[in-house]
Amino acid sequence: MPASALILAGGSGTRFWPASRAGRPKQLLALAGARSLLQETVDRLAPLVATERIWVSTSAALGPAVREQLPQLADDRFVLEPVGRNTAPAIAGALGRMPAAAREGALAVLPSDHRIADPEAFRDTLAAAFEVVRARDGIVALGVVPRFAETGFGYLELGAEEPGPPGLRRVARFREKPDLETAQRYLASGRTLWNAGMFVFRGTTLLSRLERHAPELAAGAAAWAVAPGRAELYAALPSISIDHALVERLDDLLTLPLDCGWDDLGSWSALFDVLPPDGDANRSHGAAFAVDARDNLLFADDGTIAVLGVEGLVVVRSGGAVLVVPRERAQEVRLVVDRLRAAGRTDLV
């Protein structure tokens, strides 16, 4: 049975405002190239996963924009959540909507808003994970080899080695957002991986585990999957991530280390780190002119940005709005979005 992929594309967020908006979230943006993060997520599956074996879960509201970006996928490959209920209902619901044959085979659940610099390394690890779940009934997290002591991610503490491809291990413990000291200890130990939200399993494995650990959620998602027009069934599901609903509770979670230049692009500042620098260490997207200016991120979705004599700034021009923020405060863009909402400028958020 060839492997399938379920891409999660229903997320929303404010960290890339003003380029990202309610109707145009991060995964739909071409932040670090000509293709959107969602398109790159689909593109990098080839040739490992055939196009006709790719499913996309997104919200009803985002459906048209998501489909427009993926014309190569048939209409029935898009599973639309009537309302947002986080990843556990999205995954369970989409599995229920898939043909039984796909559900019974190896399947990868993949976020659509991350960047991967080395798609070939990614596919190699993904192929190994598919082999694992074909050989045994298990759930494999693809764990990113940590590069710094990040406190915003979840960590997988490595347990015993398992028979299978090199690096396959049990996860001894799942630790969400550690404090800085713990994160530093984790990094130094060499015995943790970042949880990147990428999981591989047979669909039937995941559903049976979910029935055990979250029976109401599993039953509700299954009921909606056979009557997808009944939005109230989906709306009644709890809003919960697959991490909290299931993965953290497993005592036999497996992991494979993933070393493929993964970046979650969590902010404008993270984008600065992955774009190529000019001679003055400025990074730009679109038409930008920097005169006697250093270390700036200049992101022009439309029009032209010119800066003179400034350093370490993020300057974004997109869809009627301009944002200027120091790089080290780019994580706080939400404050601007909150202010705009409070001022009734919902046209901009």
Place this chain on the structure above:
Amino acid sequence: MPASALILAGGSGTRFWPASRAGRPKQLLALAGARSLLQETVDRLAPLVATERIWVSTSAALGPAVREQLPQLADDRFVLEPVGRNTAPAIAGALGRMPAAAREGALAVLPSDHRIADPEAFRDTLAAAFEVVRARDGIVALGVVPRFAETGFGYLELGAEEPGPPGLRRVARFREKPDLETAQRYLASGRTLWNAGMFVFRGTTLLSRLERHAPELAAGAAAWAVAPGRAELYAALPSISIDHALVERLDDLLTLPLDCGWDDLGSWSALFDVLPPDGDANRSHGAAFAVDARDNLLFADDGTIAVLGVEGLVVVRSGGAVLVVPRERAQEVRLVVDRLRAAGRTDLV
């Protein structure tokens, strides 16, 4: 004979880029209010100078935009220079185009790209200057009472008092752009005024003085004035300011002190100084949101500007371009314009 005014609106410049462009220079911009600097220049003449006694000199290229801003003026009140030749040809040519009756009466020549906070004080001084030139054959410079040791302006050193309205004096010496030490001495002396390019005279007085000090220019401008279709006559005139061609050479120049909140708005930084501050000392025009940000000038001709955590910046959004520059370097905007020109982005300059 009622007094007339000749407004000089042919200038160009780069200091307010990107709001100002080749086809939309500073005088056409509403920088510090709802009306453009040119419109305010006309507005503030009422009721002292009747609308039908106002003439406007501008370039052929700017003619349509200038007329559009001043629908209250009859078409024959606009004098179009075929090519730019600075203020001496513009004034001499426009005087030649005026009806003889207007040329023989009191007349004020006024720049159109400055700001005046107190129009009533301006009109009081202007009215006094009109009285002076009605009573005697002379040229009166309206001299702005200096507020700081500016090195970019011309200074009028005060000479002997003259009979007439309070403050009327001879100008002992005309000094262009002094060094800082001289400017500081001037400021401390209380015996200098800034040359603001505002002169009052009878047109016939000015033309006869010009015939004496710059006979070829006077003859050439007169020849063009009777054959304005012959652009080559105008093009043959030297490009020279009225200051250099005439005013500096006069040994009987008069001056009246002008204390009316005059500002030449020489840069974005100067505009910051005249706009009203918000609670965090930010100044804005158009839709702007400042979060945890201080002392910024946020100028949105279109769209919305949002800043977070920045201080002392100029941020401008206008006509497809964004500019970000520290306030203290706003004088250097020309460097950006030069860079855009070099890159072939003439659409933006």
